[in-house]
Amino acid sequence: MPSPLNRRRFLQFGTLGLGGALTASQAAWAKTLLPGTQTVTDLDFQREPDEVVDVVIIGGGISGLTAAYALKQKGRKSVKVLEVRDRVGGRTLNAPTSNGSYVELGGQWVGPTQDAVLGLMGDLGIGRFPTYNTGRQVDQTSSGSLGPLEILDYLNAVRKIDNLSKMVPRDNPWNAANAAQWDSMTVRDWMNQNMSTDAAKDIIEFTVQSDFGGSTRSVSFLWFLFYVHSATNFNTMSDKAQRWRIEGGAQTISLKLARKVRQKVQLNAGVDGILWRPNGALIRYGGRHLIAARKVIIAMMPRDAANMRFFPHLPAQRDALQRNWGTGQGDKYFAVYPTPFWRQQGQSGTGLSDNQFIVLSWDNSPSDGSVGILGGFAALEGSQRPPTFALRRQLVLRSFASFFGPQAMNAIEVHEKSWELDPNTEGCVSPLEPGFLTAFGPALREPVGPIHWAGTETSTVWCGYMDGAVRAGRRAAEEVDLALG
Numbered sequence: 001m002p003s004p005l006n007r008r009r010f011l012q013f014g015t016l017g018l019g020g021a022l023t024a025s026q027a028a029w030a031k032t033l034l035p036g037t038q039t040v041t042d043l044d045f046q047r048e049p050d051e052v053v054d055v056v057i058i059g060g061g062i063s064g065l066t067a068a069y070a071l072k073q074k075g076r077k078s079v080k081v082l083e084v085r086d087r088v089g090g091r092t093l094n095a096p097t098s099n100g101s102y103v104e105l106g107g108q109w110v111g112p113t114q115d116a117v118l119g120l121m122g123d124l125g126i127g128r129f130p131t132y133n134t135g136r137q138v139d140q141t142s143s144g145s146l147g148p149l150e151i152l153d154y155l156n157a158v159r160k161i162d163n164l165s166k167m168v169p170r171d172n173p174w175n176a177a178n179a180a181q182w183d184s185m186t187v188r189d190w191m192n193q194n195m196s197t198d199a200a201k202d203i204i205e206f207t208v209q210s211d212f213g214g215s216t217r218s219v220s221f222l223w224f225l226f227y228v229h230s231a232t233n234f235n236t237m238s239d240k241a242q243r244w245r246i247e248g249g250a251q252t253i254s255l256k257l258a259r260k261v262r263q264k265v266q267l268n269a270g271v272d273g274i275l276w277r278p279n280g281a282l283i284r285y286g287g288r289h290l291i292a293a294r295k296v297i298i299a300m301m302p303r304d305a306a307n308m309r310f311f312p313h314l315p316a317q318r319d320a321l322q323r324n325w326g327t328g329q330g331d332k333y334f335a336v337y338p339t340p341f342w343r344q345q346g347q348s349g350t351g352l353s354d355n356q357f358i359v360l361s362w363d364n365s366p367s368d369g370s371v372g373i374l375g376g377f378a379a380l381e382g383s384q385r386p387p388t389f390a391l392r393r394q395l396v397l398r399s400f401a402s403f404f405g406p407q408a409m410n411a412i413e414v415h416e417k418s419w420e421l422d423p424n425t426e427g428c429v430s431p432l433e434p435g436f437l438t439a440f441g442p443a444l445r446e447p448v449g450p451i452h453w454a455g456t457e458t459s460t461v462w463c464g465y466m467d468g469a470v471r472a473g474r475r476a477a478e479e480v481d482l483a484l485g
């Protein structure tokens, strides 16, 4: 249903979207962005845009929508969010189960010190509940039971990591006094120099694999230290970040934000090209639409931003940052049962293994426990993924049965999400390699002409998490609001 304003515009100008809806001053301003003598051959910018706004936000995940909401709260009305998918939420995604509950196929947990996302949830009326963790956990890993030496080794390492991480500035980790040294080594290099037991190393390996989507053998030690500092400390990152679940599922945050800024969100609006000038930009989306904006916020992982074309090219350091940004993937599975039967057996739902298809499981039932849901991560690279869903389903259920007994085979249904196969998300998390941060990091948040950068990866606090997405969205909105005057 068009708003009265849109209806009036429609009547006045006829076909909205073919250039007729601009005011004379908007059209004149948009002309100042046209390429002039420069030839743009492959994308059609050489015409009057369909629309002119103050701010275009590209990306309707938590970060982009938070930016839109923040701009709305600042009284900015001329804002548009362009989202390539037919839904908002980006790396958060709820899916309904056939017995009336839901599973969260992307981000799902929040924890202490994540004040930005917790505060936003409070504003939006979204509740949280403790992650179910009562009872025995199953540990089938080789490092399952640590001896006193191994425990000491682990605790010493964590203490050292926390101390070193505080020496890495969250605003500009590439400027740490030891940045060059730490960015020339991997986490494994550091572990080999500072730890003596394999079992203790295995625990850090597990944390790095689950939080960075990469191995200690390839993740930069500088990036690792920054990430730990950004998440407060090692234990807060590796353990407390999973303390609470979100009522209704994590995508609810974006769904509610989108409702707050409703008319400003355009779905199925993938941006493929941006022509930028010092005073604004022309943005091509949905294959044929053109919108002009004084400011642009790009709210996505840097690697996703590399899929858009920029005219002129972005500065070399920014361009390299986007193209070479390291990405890590994850396959997430859920098995749905009539009840959380493992609870009756005194089990928490947590299972760990280094020889099953599922390497980590958890209780993902709703807050009232009315339905039983087990979640699980598989630790396989794409090429090793069993070829059919029927096979993968079987492997998932067998893993759960090895943790919680034969009843686990009787699932009502199994859900899976392989982010690697999702064309609109290049990566879930960021296992940056040695050398990357010191070479390209300074371009991470530096605006380029009218373009400002959001997305959780640009956050100094809880980088990579939903909390970081909220903070980054607010920071970018603040920058743009100030710049617009």
Ligand SMILES: Cc1cc2nc3c(=O)[nH]c(=O)nc-3n(C[C@H](O)[C@H](O)[C@H](O)COP(=O)(O)OP(=O)(O)OC[C@H]3O[C@@H](n4cnc5c(N)ncnc54)[C@H](O)[C@@H]3O)c2cc1C
Residues within 6 Å of the ligand: 058, 059, 060, 061, 062, 063, 064, 082, 083, 084, 085, 088, 089, 090, 091, 092, 105, 106, 107, 108, 109, 110, 269, 270, 271, 272, 299, 300, 301, 304, 307, 308, 330, 332, 419, 424, 425, 427, 428, 429, 454, 455, 456, 457, 464, 465, 466, 467, 469
């Ligand atoms: C499996 C998994 C588990 C996770 N677990 C947790 C967790 O438990 N807790 C936690 O805090 N975080 C978790 N995360 C991370 C969390 O989901 C992200 O940090 C957060 O959702 C990122 O939000 P964002 O807005 O920065 O980016 P995104 O959610 O990636 O949003 C970017 C948006 O841009 C859109 N887009 C991309 N290209 C274009 C284009 N050309 N034109 C228009 N739109 C475009 C995308 O469709 C997307 O909607 C997890 C992520 C995954 C994938």
